[in-house]
Amino acid sequence: MTRSGVLRRVAVLAGSLWLFAGLVALWWVLSDHSRSPYFPPLRVILHRFDQLWLFSGESTGLDPSLVHLAIGYAIAAVAGVAVATVLYAVPLLREATSPVVYFLYVLPAPVLIPAALALFGIGATMSTAIIAFGCFWPILLNAVDGLRATDTLKLDTARTLGLSYPRTLWSVVLPGASPQMVAGLRAGLQVGIVLMVVSEEVGATNGIGNFIIQAQNNFAFTDMWTGILVLAIVGTALNVLFVGAERLALRWYYGARSVARAR
């Protein structure tokens, strides 16, 4: 890269990050002499954060949470897309189940945490199950919508090329629905993070949610702040990972869209 190119990049980065850096600095300065127990100085929070969560961290609360999320989310993703494909292929079944599916989609998943608690008791199974259950519905509904919106001309084309039904499904219908499936997966991830935390706050003996609720109950507000920070970082990191994976998987979609826009 040329030198002026580097400079321009730096300038663009600075142009978009100055406010962010400024706000963090402001927080640091304003909180530095804070005596409110609720709002400890950022300096103190970061110090405690280092003690609890970084390399020498005492707390391992994050690992179980992420394991629950990963397993539950994976189950929901696979099941959601699979069931959606079946519902797409069998319109009668889709019509028959749609009121129930819609009800469960609209139902805020956290209301089922007490029921899951009653069913599975306190522990990893409960967290994983409720995450899988909650993520499943947005993934399912978006996938069904995407599948149903398949371009009829593409289906005609598949028929003229002589593609069999399974191959049409695999090579035409599923790829065509993938952008909306990804939208459902993104919505599912948001729900999953909320459920991960809430389920642990209500019924777990470990995990980040449990850590935060313990800190809150023990009036360890600095610890609680580090938990909030961890959640913010985890949420952001998962989001960045997701968007990156999405850009990679749907390269054709974003490419085609930007071309269509330019015309």
Add this chain to the structure above:
Amino acid sequence: MLVVLAALGLWQLLTATGALNRASFPTMWSTLRALGDQLTTSGFWTTIGQTVEGWALGLALGGTAAVLVGSAIGLSRLASRSTAPVIEFLKAVPSIAILPLAIVVLGTHLQMKLTLVGYAVFFPLVIQVVYGVRALDPTVADTATTLQVRGLRRFLVVVLPSAAPFIATGLRISAATALILEIVAELIGGAPGLGQRILLAENAGPTMFPLMYAFVLVTGILGIVLTGMFTLGERRVLHWHESQRNLRGATR
């Protein structure tokens, strides 16, 4: 309707025959009876009112703030570029993260619910508003300029209507998010409402499970009503917009 009856029938069948564990899954019949008992109590309606109140006020608060802030940011390129990373970061911060803070600072009152719901609504929506305002069609903008439409009138007559589809979509999604966070605030934060009643019923043990599921049913129905309103509203307000035309075209 038939499907709903069939689903209820299936529920009854599975629980009454013992295919599902009766200790943790009450029968459909006992659940509906618990619901029926509740319908005549005033406490039941108060509970629904508390949930709807938190949802509606939080949505209104977060929504208004998002439209105002989003428009202000969207009208300036510098502002939208500078604030984008901050907003994107804060949006990615799960709103659930601020719940403990809201609880310790604000207690279990309405303010806590509103803070949480408002926060959850604000960030996704403000991004939509900024997009909407920035996406003003240049031809429309030029037309407005040649017609000498300026200032506040330009904002109200040109900018806001063209951002409306983005805002409406954002609101519809926010309405669902708001309900989730409202329930969480009641469940964890102990604020009064449906979430709290569900948790209390669970804590009271298996005899109260029918009541718990009755409240779950009510929450789902509430969800359908509240989000359904927004879907209908979106369609009515935006009947002129292309996305709606395409929608109808596509279903032909």
Add this chain to the structure above:
Amino acid sequence: MGEATAPARDRPGEVAGGQAVPVLEVRHLRKAYPLREGERLAIEDVTFEVARGELVCVVGPSGAGKTTLLRCLSGLMAPTSGEARFEGEPIRSVPQGVGVVFQDYSRSLFPWFTVEKNLELALKVRSMGKEARGERIAQVLAAVGLPEVGRRYPWQLSGGMQQRVAIARALSYQPELLFMDEPFASVDAQTRFELEDLVLRIQGAMPDVTVVFVTHDVDESVYLADRVVALSRPPATVEAIVEIDLPKPRDQIETRADPRFAALRGEVLELVTGRTRRA
């Protein structure tokens, strides 16, 4: 009216002694769409035949049910009554030996596959080996004048190039009969001329391929066709079938300047617009 005794090129394996079986026979085809009350008649009565190796243009005014007709002929849709036969067999679904090129290339090509993969799909279905597929793809892409786009995505190409890819895809499995539905209606005039010449060149190079080309453009139909089937205003009937006796090979400048071209063009135009009915 034009009988289907087209300049039948000799071909082995045809019914001995009898008349050659036409590649496509359309008999009293009628298509009505049911409405809530009654029906909407799109095609009233269409009858014509196409012999092997011919290029027949079906031309008609906008809304004449041309696309409906093509969907019935290619087996994408069942006619209400009457029938279409492909090599003597009634068409019930899309026959293996039929290729179709649609107007809207941006929707008909699969944007999630590269050009190569778009072409490969139909060959895989016909259980062609990997090596043979590669060869065939290279061959048809070269035939449409796009030898080096295999690894690119369709949306990275211009509109005209995309339609060339769609043509290459339809030709890749060497169909007997190629349907083209207003294929050049969405490209600019310059590209359109190039693509018309491409169709003529392909037909010259593969004399066994029969082409049925649907268009609303009278000039295009006269320039391309051996015969033109002129449809009436909707609901469609066959107004007349016009033999195009322009010399081949054709040339965008010379052919269009030919007085015979102007005469034929006028004749077809009259038929299509129905301004002066001819007995």
